Amino acid sequence: MTQRIKKHSYGFFLSVIRHNKVFKNQILIENKESSIFLLQRNKLKLALLQILFHNALMLHCNIELAQS
Structure with a gap:
């Protein structure tokens, strides 16, 4: 190879x-x-489940109080 081709090949490389x-x-x-997005999404899912579970318990308590 000529010097010019070697330089061109090396530059390309x-x-x-x-x-x-x-x-x-x-x-x-x-x-x-x-x-990071997946981690944040999973944290939000967990928080949502905790909120729903808490609300379900509160609703159950309210129903029991209303029935008594």
Whole structure:
């Protein structure tokens, strides 16, 4: 290979490596964001269940009080 072709090939190779690093970083950021989203969603689901359960107990107590 001539010197010019070697430089061009090496430059292309470095460019591909840089693009791969950027792409991997974007994937890591997206995965982190989706993990945070899933965690927040699960916390909200748990909170909703706790609220519903608490309200169900209160409703049951109110019904018992009303019947007595």
